[in-house]
Amino acid sequence: MEYKKIKDANIIINKSSYLVTNPENYKNKWHEVFGNNNPIHLELGMGRGDFIINMAMAYPKINFIGLEISDSQMVKAVERLVNKKLPNLKLINADAINIPNIFGKEIDTIYLTFSEPWPKKIDEKKRFTHVSFLKLYDRIFKRHKHIILKTDNKGFFAYSLETLSQYWYSFERVSLDLHHNEIPIPNIMTDFEKRYYEEGRPIYYLDAVFKE
Numbered sequence: 488m489e490y491k492k493i494k495d496a497n498i499i500i501n502k503s504s505y506l507v508t509n510p511e512n513y514k515n516k517w518h519e520v521f522g523n524n525n526p527i528h529l530e531l532g533m534g535r536g537d538f539i540i541n542m543a544m545a546y547p548k549i550n551f552i553g554l555e556i557s558d559s560q561m562v563k564a565v566e567r568l569v570n571k572k573l574p575n576l577k578l579i580n581a582d583a584i585n586i587p588n589i590f591g592k593e594i595d596t597i598y599l600t601f602s603e604p605w606p607k608k609i610d611e612k613k614r615f616t617h618v619s620f621l622k623l624y625d626r627i628f629k630r631h632k633h634i635i636l637k638t639d640n641k642g643f644f645a646y647s648l649e650t651l652s653q654y655w656y657s658f659e660r661v662s663l664d665l666h667h668n669e670i671p672i673p674n675i676m677t678d679f680e681k682r683y684y685e686e687g688r689p690i691y692y693l694d695a696v697f698k699e
């Protein structure tokens with residue numbers, strides 16, 4: 488998907504104290520960055536950041552990191568954070584493919600929220616639930632692997648159910664319509680989710696675990 492480019496986005500986001508520049512320098516040291524030993528949750532492709540910011544506000548005993556490849560997308564997030572004090576939130580401007588250079592075995596949960604579905608077979612390797620990404624996640628998960636995924640894309644959801652189960656994940660919860668689930672699932676909406684919810688589109692959800 489093509490996103491609008493914002494002039495000087497890189498300069499704007501670099502002024503934010505939430506942005507961690509040179510994140511590779513903090514590999515195996517993220518607990519020092521946060522100054523505590525609380526669990527660390529990572530969102531890949533956080534976009535404009537509403538989800539990760541609201542999660543950090545709702546769960547102060549969890550440390551959150553939002554990672555996003557596009558500096559233009561991140562501008563909105565840093566604007567939203569002006570005048571907010573969230574010591575449990577950090578942002579990283581990087582390609583998700585680089586996560587093993589940024590984290591050691593430090594991550595407790597990964598959120599894949601409305602990830603690009605890359606529907607063409609030729610782009611399959613770019614999907615965040617392709618086996619090559621699942622292998623990258625192995626390198627950064629602390630002990631138990633835990634992935635929460637939300638999407639509006641049925642094809643990507645079906646694909647993810649398949650790749651995760653073939654990779655021995657099991658599912659704690661699966662919903663084909665998150666917002667109308669019989670047993671409500673606690674949920675904070677992302678920017679894309681709000682838009683799709685208002686359009687009345689179903690949101691697919693899964694919570695996958697792999698316990699050693």
Ligand SMILES: C[S@@+](CC[C@H](N)C(=O)[O-])C[C@H]1O[C@@H](n2cnc3c(N)ncnc32)[C@H](O)[C@@H]1O
Nearest residue numbers: 532533534555556557582583600601677678679
């Ligand atoms: C459809 S948007 C979803 C944004 C947000 N998660 C939400 O739900 O509102 C997908 C986001 O993933 C980002 N993205 C795509 N590929 C990425 C990659 N390899 N590494 C990091 N971010 C990526 C895009 O720039 C975009 O902001």
